[in-house]
Amino acid sequence: MNKVKIGMLGIGNIAKGTYRTLELSRKKIEDSTDVSFEIVKILNRRPDVDRGIDIPKEKYVTDVNEILDDPEIDIVVELIGGIEPATEYMAAALSRGKHVVTANKAAIAANGEMLQRIAQENHAKLRFEASVGGGIPIINAITTALLSNEFTEVLGILNGTTNYIMTQMTEYGKDYAEVLKEAQEKGFAEADPTADVEGIDVANKLSILISLIFGLYIAPDDIPTQGITSITTEDIVTANDFGYKIKLLASAKMVEEGKISCNVLPCFVPADHPLAVVNNEFNAIYVTGNAVDNLMFYGKGAGPLPTGSAVMGDIIGIGKSMGKDAAYDKNPLLRYDADLDFVGEGENQYYIRVTAIDKPGVLGAVASTFGKYHVGIESMVQRAGQNAGKDSVPLIFIVYKTDRKVLDQALNELIENNYVESVDNVLRVQE
Amino acid sequence: MNKVKIGMLGIGNIAKGTYRTLELSRKKIEDSTDVSFEIVKILNRRPDVDRGIDIPKEKYVTDVNEILDDPEIDIVVELIGGIEPATEYMAAALSRGKHVVTANKAAIAANGEMLQRIAQENHAKLRFEASVGGGIPIINAITTALLSNEFTEVLGILNGTTNYIMTQMTEYGKDYAEVLKEAQEKGFAEADPTADVEGIDVANKLSILISLIFGLYIAPDDIPTQGITSITTEDIVTANDFGYKIKLLASAKMVEEGKISCNVLPCFVPADHPLAVVNNEFNAIYVTGNAVDNLMFYGKGAGPLPTGSAVMGDIIGIGKSMGKDAAYDKNPLLRYDADLDFVGEGENQYYIRVTAIDKPGVLGAVASTFGKYHVGIESMVQRAGQNAGKDSVPLIFIVYKTDRKVLDQALNELIENNYVESVDNVLRVQE
Numbered sequence: 001m002n003k004v005k006i007g008m009l010g011i012g013n014i015a016k017g018t019y020r021t022l023e024l025s026r027k028k029i030e031d032s033t034d035v036s037f038e039i040v041k042i043l044n045r046r047p048d049v050d051r052g053i054d055i056p057k058e059k060y061v062t063d064v065n066e067i068l069d070d071p072e073i074d075i076v077v078e079l080i081g082g083i084e085p086a087t088e089y090m091a092a093a094l095s096r097g098k099h100v101v102t103a104n105k106a107a108i109a110a111n112g113e114m115l116q117r118i119a120q121e122n123h124a125k126l127r128f129e130a131s132v133g134g135g136i137p138i139i140n141a142i143t144t145a146l147l148s149n150e151f152t153e154v155l156g157i158l159n160g161t162t163n164y165i166m167t168q169m170t171e172y173g174k175d176y177a178e179v180l181k182e183a184q185e186k187g188f189a190e191a192d193p194t195a196d197v198e199g200i201d202v203a204n205k206l207s208i209l210i211s212l213i214f215g216l217y218i219a220p221d222d223i224p225t226q227g228i229t230s231i232t233t234e235d236i237v238t239a240n241d242f243g244y245k246i247k248l249l250a251s252a253k254m255v256e257e258g259k260i261s262c263n264v265l266p267c268f269v270p271a272d273h274p275l276a277v278v279n280n281e282f283n284a285i286y287v288t289g290n291a292v293d294n295l296m297f298y299g300k301g302a303g304p305l306p307t308g309s310a311v312m313g314d315i316i317g318i319g320k321s322m323g324k325d326a327a328y329d330k331n332p333l334l335r336y337d338a339d340l341d342f343v344g345e346g347e348n349q350y351y352i353r354v355t356a357i358d359k360p361g362v363l364g365a366v367a368s369t370f371g372k373y374h375v376g377i378e379s380m381v382q383r384a385g386q387n388a389g390k391d392s393v394p395l396i397f398i399v400y401k402t403d404r405k406v407l408d409q410a411l412n413e414l415i416e417n418n419y420v421e422s423v424d425n426v427l428r429v430q431e
Numbered sequence: 432m433n434k435v436k437i438g439m440l441g442i443g444n445i446a447k448g449t450y451r452t453l454e455l456s457r458k459k460i461e462d463s464t465d466v467s468f469e470i471v472k473i474l475n476r477r478p479d480v481d482r483g484i485d486i487p488k489e490k491y492v493t494d495v496n497e498i499l500d501d502p503e504i505d506i507v508v509e510l511i512g513g514i515e516p517a518t519e520y521m522a523a524a525l526s527r528g529k530h531v532v533t534a535n536k537a538a539i540a541a542n543g544e545m546l547q548r549i550a551q552e553n554h555a556k557l558r559f560e561a562s563v564g565g566g567i568p569i570i571n572a573i574t575t576a577l578l579s580n581e582f583t584e585v586l587g588i589l590n591g592t593t594n595y596i597m598t599q600m601t602e603y604g605k606d607y608a609e610v611l612k613e614a615q616e617k618g619f620a621e622a623d624p625t626a627d628v629e630g631i632d633v634a635n636k637l638s639i640l641i642s643l644i645f646g647l648y649i650a651p652d653d654i655p656t657q658g659i660t661s662i663t664t665e666d667i668v669t670a671n672d673f674g675y676k677i678k679l680l681a682s683a684k685m686v687e688e689g690k691i692s693c694n695v696l697p698c699f700v701p702a703d704h705p706l707a708v709v710n711n712e713f714n715a716i717y718v719t720g721n722a723v724d725n726l727m728f729y730g731k732g733a734g735p736l737p738t739g740s741a742v743m744g745d746i747i748g749i750g751k752s753m754g755k756d757a758a759y760d761k762n763p764l765l766r767y768d769a770d771l772d773f774v775g776e777g778e779n780q781y782y783i784r785v786t787a788i789d790k791p792g793v794l795g796a797v798a799s800t801f802g803k804y805h806v807g808i809e810s811m812v813q814r815a816g817q818n819a820g821k822d823s824v825p826l827i828f829i830v831y832k833t834d835r836k837v838l839d840q841a842l843n844e845l846i847e848n849n850y851v852e853s854v855d856n857v858l859r860v861q862e
Contacts, residue, residue: 021579021580022579028578033578135722135724140572141568141571144568144575145748146568147463277705277708278705289740290736291448291451293736293737295566295728297728298705300723300726305721306724308579309722309723312579313576316579317575317576
């Protein structure tokens with residue numbers, strides 16, 4: 001039986017999940033592949049800390065070069081996360097001809113092109129299935145079984161923490177702060193939840209998906225991104241009244257004339273859309289291809305074992321082809337070669353919640369201002385009862401497809417003219 | 432660029448969809464793989480019939496041996512369907528060392544083991560992604576990216592015709608015969624719908640999935656199978672009242688002690704289960720792995736282009752590895768080697784609708800008979816109003832987990848003792 005030796009960087013939750021996944025299914029993996037996989041060294045800066053897993057201590061090394069310089073190691077599995085030093089370690093491994101598997105969305109979104117170039121120059125493979133959608137094998141599907149499709153759109157619920165928060169707010173009518181605190185207590189949210197709740201994590205994943213699906217590089221910072229911190233129970237109740245659920249959606253689509261729009265925004269998703277029932281910690285990716293039509297992949301987007309399943313899938317894929325020329329196939333994974341323009345957030349329907357001054361004529365003035373900017377109103381709700389006795393009133397609109405910049409101009413004008421006190425929320429409405 | 436030559440058997444809808452998929456995405460496929468694919472010969476017994484597609488006439492051959500005996504042809508794509516002569520043609524192609532791609536669930540469910548043996552003996556590949564779930568790349572996922580999982584359960588909505596009928600009955604309150612007629616008019620159902628509506632098509636697909644997931648061969652005829660012809664609007668209304676949707680589900684799971692149960696039955700599916708919102712012609716496969724947990728794949732289970740996408744995915748996968756030793760890797764696709772027993776339909780919750788004799792004491796007698804067989808009643812409904820003035824009354828039960836044989840004994844005793852006139856439906860209830 002062929003033997004493949006693995007050096008693992010990191011001993012956090014995903015690393016432990018990968019180790020456990022291999023141990024759980026070792027027999028099936030060996031029977032199916034005729035390859036024996038062994039994690040021989042693990043970078044662990046503090047080998048004396050109890051990691052809650054039974055790993056022989058002699059596997060631990062404290063110096064990364066004991067792995068990078070070990071000629072016996074075939075595959076380096078990078079699970080330390082963050083852009084640096086992870087990128088530096090992966091580049092070093094690839095430049096020594098070692099294959100690299102990673103779950104690191106930030107490093108791949110930032111430096112995927114460079115890492116892939118180093119991989120190809122050194123006849124090494126770079127795989128990162130676990131960087132998007134945790135256990136969901138979306139990258140494998142797009143780059144192998146679905147290769148005969150030109151894709152026109154991708155939609156994703158790509159962050160379990162925010163989806164858990166939105167689901168709990170929707171199902172139990174709790175407010176954001178309360179659910180966030182619960183999620184932190186249950187370990188579903190980090191002590192510092194910024195990267196999740198502000199959509200940064202999702203923007204990294206969407207950047208990777210766009211390169212796979214469209215062959216265009218859009219840096220995460222360039223993706224119009226809004227997190228979920230502004231969502232109130234009022235938004236959720238209104239969404240429900242109109243037949244929608246609110247989800248933090250990553251979206252990218254081919255608009256006319258070779259143009260790509262994309263965004264990471266909390267969205268009104270129609271209640272009968274398959275993405276509307278993706279709840280709690282589950283993720284889903286919905287793609288549209290010219291042959292396969294609509295396809296959705298649903299599963300656990302995080303967690304040690306689901307992510308370990310994806311990491312092991314990459315390891316097995318590389319291990320099966322090692323020592324054969326197939327290991328050095330043209331690598332169609334990340335592509336930045338498409339002749340496409342990035343056109344920003346794109347034209348969308350939007351939901352708008354404002355606090356308007358409660359005096360005669362204001363509603364007409366608001367509608368006229370929208371009209372002046374050619375923003376068509378599909379639905380409007382004024383719930384006066386809630387604000388009885390105050391001198392302001394909440395107004396809610398759903399508007400027809402419009403350019404976000406034009407919409408923002410209209411909203412600014414409403415504030416400047418003292419018709420509107422504050423713009424409380426603007427959310428995209430998914431078709 | 433490497434050139435791969437394809438001989439296609441058949442010129443029906445899937446064959447045309449495969450041809451179109453290749454033409455639609457030829458540039459992307461060549462750019463991504465450095466391989467050029469050409470369909471050089473097509474078996475077409477009646478080359479003068481207008482097939483509604485622009486294919487050069489010189490590609491058509493009327494004798495299958497012009498493809499099987501052509502040393503230039505690398506891959507034979509079998510798209511004629513049915514067990515024979517498809518199996519014979521595939522065996523002949525494989526024995527000549529040609530790779531084979533097929534969409535034929537009946538032939539693979541019946542003869543997959545033999546065909547795979549011939550493939551391995553001749554260093555050829557056999558691929559059949561399109562045989563289960565149309566465009567959904569479930570076989571690729573299970574056999575590659577998810578290979579590190581031991582699976583414990585698979586559930587599937589695997590037939591678009593029956594799912595369309597069930598959805599239309601549910602959404603518009605129409606009865607079975609009416610919807611079937613509409614489906615036939617729209618081309619969603621065959622003139623002879625038997626294989627679809629009696630669950631035979633689904634049993635073939637489930638047999639293939641069980642071999643992939645558990646490594647056990649259960650012949651389609653041995654799978655407890657019930658179609659959708661007995662479903663009435665009353666069943667659908669009752670399901671809705673209890674919080675369920677009715678779906679024709681394929682199910683296989685590992686029960687204790689290395690035992691596998693499986694069945695193809697119309698089921699009560701909880702309305703909040705991801706499978707409950709899989710509507711109309713869409714299919715979905717829901718698997719549970721020991722690492723990845725629950726995962727669902729959703730997409731179009733039929734249609735020329737979605738199925739063509741799956742066929743092309745297999746062709747590309749083979750083409751990329753051709754001429755390299757990777758083409759002759761150990762083939763982990765169909766496995767019939769697991770040390771497992773097949774235990775039939777298994778223990779399940781059931782929904783039961785009977786017509787009972789309307790006289791005092793009957794309800795108590797029915798409940799006592801269930802009790803005698805240790806069949807516990809979770810819910811019971813008697814809607815007397817519907818049968819006012821008749822001497823019989825419909826009774827509906829949902830019972831706790833029980834063995835189907837025991838349940839059938841109880842129901843038989845109710846008929847023998849003249850408490851029950853007829854057992855009108857028994858459906859599985861999905862947890």
